Amino acid sequence: MVSLTEENYLKALLSLSNEKGEVSVNELSKHLNIKMPTANSMMKKLAEKKFVIYVSYKPLKLTEKGKKEAALIIRKHRLTEMFLVEKMGFGWEEVHAIAEQIEHIHSVEFFGKMDELLGFPKFDPHGSPIPDINGKMEWLSYQSLSNCQAGDSVKLAAVVHSSDDFLKFLNTRELKLGTILKIKSVEPFDKSMTVSYGKRNDEVLSGLVCEKLLVSK
Amino acid sequence: MVSLTEENYLKALLSLSNEKGEVSVNELSKHLNIKMPTANSMMKKLAEKKFVIYVSYKPLKLTEKGKKEAALIIRKHRLTEMFLVEKMGFGWEEVHAIAEQIEHIHSVEFFGKMDELLGFPKFDPHGSPIPDINGKMEWLSYQSLSNCQAGDSVKLAAVVHSSDDFLKFLNTRELKLGTILKIKSVEPFDKSMTVSYGKRNDEVLSGLVCEKLLVSK
DNA sequence: TTCCTCTCTTAGAATTCACTAAGCTTTTAT
DNA sequence: ATAAAAGCTTAGTGAATTCTAAGAGAGGAA
Known part of the structure; x- marks a missing residue:
């Protein structure tokens, strides 16, 4: 079981991942607008759950399990953005805040239906790739x-x-x-x-x- | 600010309201699958926030403010159910669990758009009335x-x-x-x-x- | 090398929302 | 009317998530 809060940490970790796949606690806490000690203790928790590799004073790394979990949340976010633009008539500048909330909905059927109604899109309204149901994401060569x-x-x-x-x-x-x-x-x-x-x-x-x-x- | 938890209590209180508009702590706690002391202390909190009238050993009553707040959550729930059935192709037996989550999304525009796309429906897929944007609900005479x-x-x-x-x-x-x-x-x-x-x-x-x-x- | 600064960690506390145990009040049944 | 049952409240706890304050480690500059 992954809490809403944990989901947000995982998503942030994946977004912040650089070529090495490493993220500092400092970066993470700034990105999420929380204090470093808070991020730090959450990283220990996510490490116990095998989502993150945590070594004291070293940068953070997502495990494969963590990457997949994070990619699936990003999938839900981007599918939602696409749905809001294509099926509900929102502008691409309006959808981020709403998708930020809907990405935490637990329902495989709900996002499956979105995907289907959209014709299994590969990209969201901002051109970002939508990970597939296994969390695999094509990296852009733009x-x-x-x-x-x-x-x-x-x-x-x-x-x-x-x-x-x-x-x-x-x-x-x-x-x-x-x-x-x-x-x-x-x-x-x-x-x-x-x-x-x-x-x-x-x-x-x-x-x-x-x-x-x-x-x- | 109303938390997700508080929203669920308010919604339960409105659903359980009888002709007198009264609900017992016992009913409430059973309906929400929580223990009585938990419900009890939440009621004190909601009373402080002026959503509920709380008097020791007496049944609970929603204030007008509480009724409106609750009705607006029910509005979001029922609009969502209608949207899932009419626009996304779900069966009426599948939508409750999803709507239970989406009803907590904070976005006037999102539900406004749903309402518009649905043609401002008065009833949900189960025949229950959808409260209007001011929380006014037609009571059924069925x-x-x-x-x-x-x-x-x-x-x-x-x-x-x-x-x-x-x-x-x-x-x-x-x-x-x-x-x-x-x-x-x-x-x-x-x-x-x-x-x-x-x-x-x-x-x-x-x-x-x-x-x-x-x-x- | 030594110090300074930035980063990271530990410790302790607050809040929200849940629980159990136990005591108090109201209602029901005899 | 009184005792038992049912319902309500208080008190104390615990988990999750946040914070501040302060100590520990690491890297760069002189």
Whole structure:
């Protein structure tokens, strides 16, 4: 049995996992807005339950069991986001907070039905991959728009760490997943880019925005 | 702020309210599967929050504030049940357990959208009335099938205390809300009834079943 | 190397919500 | 009317999750 609180810790651990799959207690506690000692004792608890490998003064690692558990929660979150957008008419900037709650619902049938009604989607409304029922997730091979050059023509495939405000900003610029961006120029000073897409010509995107846009060629 | 636990107590109090609007601590604790002292101390807490009128050794009463709060939770529950049946393809016997969890989601927009997509339904899949956004609920004027007589022709309008098993039983007999029942005879000994409806003639319904079927004329 | 700082851990306490045991009040039955 | 039964309350406990305060370890700078 995994409590709601434990689920949130597991999800955070997976999101924060770097290439090494390691997360510091410090990072974790900041991400969850809790104090370090709280995170620390929870890690001992999750270690007892074999979700986490905990060694004093060492970074945290999810076990395979922990990764799967976390991926299944992320699956529920992303399926929900997709359902809210596709079947209920919400905007992509509105769904995170609701999915954050619904991801904790215990009902295989409920999420199975969502999956089916959506036609077994592979990605959520923000372009993030939806793990399958076994917790397997395709890792994205997208790159940041920041790493592209003038002259490149790329497709907007996903957004990262998408806050509501950032998504609303993208709405005002009519930037949606699938949009083809032609990079006119890159300003070396602040990494801002001038791009054209759809009916819009020579829109300027700040370096910060470009970093958060993931594209494929 | 009302916790998930408090919400469950409030909902139970409203469901158990009799004509007088009174509920005993004993009833409450049995209904929620908790021990009496636990219910008792929660009642003191809810009394402090002005949801309940608590007087030692006297039955419990919801305040107007408490009734509204409870009705809004029941609203979320019943809207969810309707959504699961109408928009997601669940059977009426499958939705209670899921709605029991989703009713605690905090999002006005989420339930507003459900309501809209459903066309502002007045009743849930079991025939129970859905309270409006202000917590106002139309009280049903239906009567139990048990109170009808041979010769009566009535419409199945709702089911009470509908356990999954009871609803599955109704499925096997093709008994749905809206079905017109013609009462052929009533067995005085055990109150069982012989009824005809749709393509079925002379089906026998036990007294227990008849009690749980609410009908209109 | 030694010290400073950042990070991590331990200890102790608060809150919420559950329990058992035992005492008190009200109702019911004789 | 009184005793037994049923229901209600108080008191003390425990688990889960959070916190603050303070001590312990690790890494970098001089």
